[in-house]
Amino acid sequence: MLAPEASTTLIARMGARARGAAGVLASAPDARRAEALRCAARALSKSSETILAANSIDVARGQDAGLSAAMLDRLRLDAARVKAIAAGVAAVADLVDPVGQVIDAATRPNGLELTRVRVPIGVIGIIYESRPNVTADAAALCVRAGNAVILRGGTEAIESNRAIHAALVDGLMQAGLPADAVQLVPTTDRAAVGAMLAADGLIDLIIPRGGKSLVARVQAEARVPVLAHLDGINHVFVHASADPEMARRIVLDAKMRRTGICGAMETLLIDRDFVDPAMLVEALQQAGCEVRGDPIEASIGEIVKPADPADWDTEYLDAICSVALVDGVDAALAHIARHGSGHTDAIVAADERVAEHFLARCDSAIVLWNASTQFADGAEFGLGAEIGIATGRLHARGPVALEGLTTYKWVGRGSGQVRG
Incomplete structure (x- = not known):
């Protein structure tokens, strides 16, 4: 078990590396980010046997731990599901890049030209349970939208997540993007979750994916903005x-x-x-x-x-x-x-x-x-893979895909205007 101080140091180091990687991603050409995901999809396909072997360990542990049938279904992978994970990553590469899109534009009476332009959020932390496919989906969407991501999966899927993460990083590096763009928290200690929630200034947005208790903890403890996914009643x-x-x-x-x-x-x-x-x-x-x-x-x-x-x-x-x-x-x-x-x-x-x-x-x-x-699924909505279904009212709602992982900035172009 990590001491809280050790967890804080771990997340701070990961956050600093992620911030540097986010700058590279935000300035990388769209074609490079897309190619990185195609490389990652191929790496996932090639690593199918490794991923399935790792998943079999997780499933056996889950059965011994008495996980419910629903939880085991979320956890379990087979060749078809790994193929679908790889296809989902490749599909994100083919989506329209949201970064740099002009949301709207106007010219003020004084001649100042204003535009609102989509930009990456920066560093996103994702805390999730059970589903190893989230490792690939979240990484693909974040990278495509120019964000670095820190992933903290559940204990029950740790071996599967590590195998999927290794394939994703392989793809990123083949395309010349930094490995630190997609990081997996190496420990399953709960103190690491607390450190992520307190990482204001290091992580720009936290997205929880899991049961009610996880989401409640994130919402109660977070000092970082949260994009929440509540129950599907x-x-x-x-x-x-x-x-x-x-x-x-x-x-x-x-x-x-x-x-x-x-x-x-x-x-x-x-x-x-x-x-x-x-x-x-x-x-x-x-x-x-x-x-x-x-x-x-x-x-x-x-x-x-x-x-x-x-x-x-x-x-x-x-x-x-x-x-x-x-x-x-x-x-x-x-x-x-x-x-x-x-x-x-x-x-x-x-x-x-x-x-x-x-x-x-x-x-x-x-x-x-x-x-x-x-x-109720991002792919069915034509959005590609999704981070989750946001049930709140702010920023993003429903399936959260590329657009939901961007913010915007105002750009003004003048010709010497002063307010005087």
């Missing part, structure tokens, strides 16, 4: 006008495609006037999902386990779903406002007026009409 509301077969397909996909991701539906809301509520509940149950609700509501079929008050505020990340009947769209919106996390919510409806009302009034980062909540 996501809802699908099936309106009375919904096509039953469309509703069935969307509900099943939203819950059961992958139950352990933040875009999974956790609560199903059904309009009391929908033609066949029981059909939706039975479809979930037949797919292996435990459905919790009010047993008194006979029209929603046989509920094995009654819902208690905590169910409406729970991110299950498992094959469990709470279900409630509601009296129309406004009742659904009221339920979401009380219990949702501002992540992703969807309506299934044929009535366009009702759907547009829902889209306008539902105050979540992502709102969908006639589509599964599992589309």
